[in-house]
Amino acid sequence: MSLGPHLFLALLEGTVTALVLALTALGLSLVFGVMRIVNIAHGEFFMLGAVLAWWFASLVSGWPVVGFLLALILGPLIVGGVAVAADWLILRRIDYDPESTIVATIGLLYIIQQVVLTLYGGDAKAVEAPIYFRVSFPWFGYSGYKLIVAGASALLLVTTWIAITRTEIGLQMRATQLDEEMAQAFGVPVRRVYAAVFALGAMLAAVAGVLVVPIQQAHYLMGGDPLLLSFIVVIIGGLGNLRGTLVAALIIGITDGIISVFFSPTLAKVLATLLVALVLVIRPGGLFGDEDS
Amino acid sequence: MRQRPSGKILALHAGIIVVLLVAQLFLPPYHHTNLARIMVFASFAVGYNVLMGYTGLLSLGHAMFFAAGVYGAGLTVFHLHFGAIEAFGAGVLSGLALATAIGLVALRTTGVSFLIVTLMFAQAAFLTTLHFNQITGGDQGLVISSELASLRIGSFEFSFADPAVKYNAALLLFAVSFAVSMALVYSPVGRVLIAIRENEARTRMLGYNTYKYKLLSMIISGAISGAAGAMYALLFSYVGSTFASIQYSIFPLLWTLVGGVGTLMGPILGTGLMFYVVDVSSGLTHSHLIVVGIVLVVLVLWFPRGIVGTVRERWFPWLP
Amino acid sequence: MAAVTLLEATGLNKNFGGLQAVNDAELRIGGGEIRAIIGPNGAGKTTLVSLVSGRLRPTEGKIAFKGEDITRLRAWDRVARGIVYTYQVTSIYNNLTCYENVALAAQRRLMGGLLQRLVLGEQRIAERVEVALSRVGLTGSMGRQAGELPYGHQRLLEVAVSLALEPELLILDEPTQGLARDEISDFCELVRMISQQATILLIEHNMSVVLELAHMITVMDKGEVIAEGTPAEIEADDGVQRAYLGRDAAP
Secondary structure, three states, rough: OOOHHHHHHHHHHHHHHHHHHHHHHHHHHHHHHHHHHOOOOOOOOOHHHHHHHHHHHHHOOOOOOHHHHHHHHHHHHHHHHHHHHHHHOHHHHHHHHHHEEEEEEEHHHHHHHHHHHHHHHOOOOOOOOOOOHHEEEEEEEEEEHHHHHHHHHHHHHHHHHHHHHHHHHHHHHHHHHHOOHHHHOOOOOHHHHHHHHHHHHHHHHHHHHHHHHHHEEEEOOOOHHHHHHHHHHHHOOOOOHHHHHHHHHHHHHHHHHHHHEEEEEEHHHHHHHHHHHHHHOOOOOOOOOOOHH | OOOOHHHHHHHHHHHHHHHHHOOOOOOOHHHHHHHHHHHHHHHHHHHHHHHHHHHHHOOOOOOHHHHHHHHHHHHHHHHHHOOOOHHHOOOOHHHHHHHOEEEEEEEOOHHHHHHHHHHHHHHHHHHHHHHHHHHHHHOOOOOOOOOOOOOEOOOOOEEOOOHHHHHHHHHHHHHHHHHHHHHHOOOOOHHHHHHHOOOOOOOOHOOOHHHHHHHHHHHHHHHHHOOOOOHHHHHOOEEEEHHHHOOHHHHHHHHHHHOOOOOOHHHHHHHHHHHHHHHHHHHHHHOOOOOHHHHHHHHHHHHHHHHHHHHHHHHOOOOO | OOEEEEEEEEEEEEEOEEEEEEEEEEEEEEEEEEEEEOOOOOOOHHHHHHHOOOOOOOOOOEEOOOOEEOOOHHHHHHHOOOOOOOOOOOOOOOOOOHHHHHHHHHHHHHHHHHHHHHOOHHHHHHHHHHHHHHOOOOHHHHEEEEOOHHHHHHHHHHHHHHHHHOOOOEEEEOOOOOOHHHHHHHHHHHHHHHOOEEEEEEEOOOHHHHHHHHEEEEEEEEOOOEEEEEEHHHHHHHHHHHHHHHHOOOO
16 A cells, blocks of 8 residues: 555544544543542543443353443443442542542542453453444445444534533533532533433443444453543643643544554653643643643 | 651561561461462552552552563563563663653542542553464463573572572562551651641642652652562563553552551551452352452442541551 | 832732732832732732742743842842742741741751852751841740641741841731731831831721821722822822722712
8 A cells, every 4th residue: 555545544543542532532522521529530431431341242142233232221221320320329428629539539440440350250242243344445445333333422522512501410510610609500410410420421431432442342451442532632732721731632642543553552652641741841730721720 | 647657666566577478488488489479469459558658549450550560571681682670670760651651641630530440541551462362372472481580689599480599589679668658657748648638738738749649659650660560570471461450450449548648557467368368268269359359349338448547536546 | 219220120010810919019128118019809919929039930021039020030039139929828837946937047048059059067056046036036936836736826937937038128928917906016116126127018907097007109000000109198099999998079
């Protein structure tokens, strides 16, 4: 293949990565934006989504479409439940103190990971894609499922965006983000908003995990990469800045895709991390963040 | 915190070293080796505590400094056939240099961003060790025992395979790190570091360029962590990318939290306790790291001050 | 009145978003003077002294201290040159002892090179701490946690911290706020004593304190300096009466 098609393939791969990454990172950014906490266990919610997708698929083996749809709907709900429980049992008890929350979510990371290891095992397991077809371009064929993943992610991003900007619950979230005390004074149930946001953040990661699993296999340690990439995205996009998060996810995802096609994926991640360092030296608040933060 | 270490405090801490020195005469071999390992890890925790406990900077990337020490010592032995002392020096310097470079950049950020940035740098370092697996041995690692010559001092010869040498070298490292951190805490610089932990903005208005002090703290912390890593490579003859993984960034945090953040004795108590807890539970289940998770959550919910911190609060307010 | 100009600020502006907190302010303070800045809430007094102390950077303008342009200097470098700021809200280190609080300030003056920072003798610091604490009458509380002190004593500790920094220009931001009547008169006595060694810039709401202490008064309103003069001149100024005291010309 010559350079042109090669680049096109890289761009295609990058776009798929970017959209899935945007979903995961949006969850992290939302939680940080509204609750002012960093959830280190965010990648584990992604992993839970993927593992649940495998579990549902194995429940109804033979009908991959049914299993996949079950996972797509029930998976995020279960993960959301886990998140609400974590919020209820741990986070609200430490009053969302930023540093304690970090330590607590590291603890949560280990707990989720090790429970999955016990129940699911240490092997990577593949899940069959619900539909299989290839889109043929003049130079190569491309997995149709990947394109569906990209489309579904884009659809979910738009839906979430509308939910945040246009609905009553979204309004309450934004009010809480701007000024917690003021929101409380205006009758916003801040505690419940926190639980809802934490659950929503986890569910976005879980959906991404479900979507990705037919491409990438489910493994109990798979949460690390999405966590790291999401961090890079939210830092470049400015912590808590949703628009910045989306733009940064596209930049990072596509760059990652391109570098991964031409160089090794490991090197791609090292370079992405160093890029972030550069951004921080120039603008500590992120590319799209406030200069003072 | 008092004006200077009183006789009582000095005696207590010297006592810990003496107990560790004498303990080797009585310990059965299994615990003898464990304790050597614990003292090396405790030195790592002491280094971590300088930054987290006494300067108030929460890092999630200290594995890179420990690993810098591990590789700095291990690779110079393996590829360049350095002697033990030179290799140890290379390890300390690697930790120090990396901490300086990372500090210069990462300290431009504060709070949560600082933590994320250190986490990411550590991850980049980890991936780098995997990428250059022809030199580092990747996650398989390298065994360096056949390349590491015995240490000759005068007419004495010390073999690193000898358990007594391991134990006393580890003890020496721990005693020195312990003394350095104590001297730092009681020095004028230590006073500024504690002030930064308590209120950085105020400290700037007292005429201190807090960035420089935080950088200094990071360098000292990185150098001690590097020394611990270097000692680990020499005593246990192994280098591998595990030591750069996120696990080894979380361990010193865990050990320090368990023992008590911002206490001098916390790191050794926390490391010792957690080492045995993990050791025992790994015999019981494959998923033994769940213990780490549960302990972290329990600490945050009910014992935020750790062992020494709780003791200090309840009974002995003079403990440093 | 004073011969030498210690501080000279010209054309100072500070914008927060669209809000003009300080508008084209001039401030000239002579050595040895006690200067008071008065004005209604939100007049820009704290912003103005924050520009002088280096907590904030001016949007426009120039600040000179002892003839040297310090506009671009960071707060810690200004402290090194003798400009010391005490907070409006007490901002001592609550978890540290009184000794440690003052020692932090005292050692700042003694720390030269890096080596000196690491081996600086505690004895020399302790001497200065004792002097500073005894000047405000807190010697007996040396070993107590600062956060446990009664409020009036916390304010005194704050002053002791400032004294240990050996200021040439000491900025006191509403020092008598929250103090009882007899504490206030002691405080005035203390300020007068300090002024023998340092120039004092005082933000104060309590007019009797201002009239008792100040050699010169600067009046601010809506970010601008609207009047300047001796206490007698300011008391007689109709504009000031209207803007600040909220009443028509004095009877």
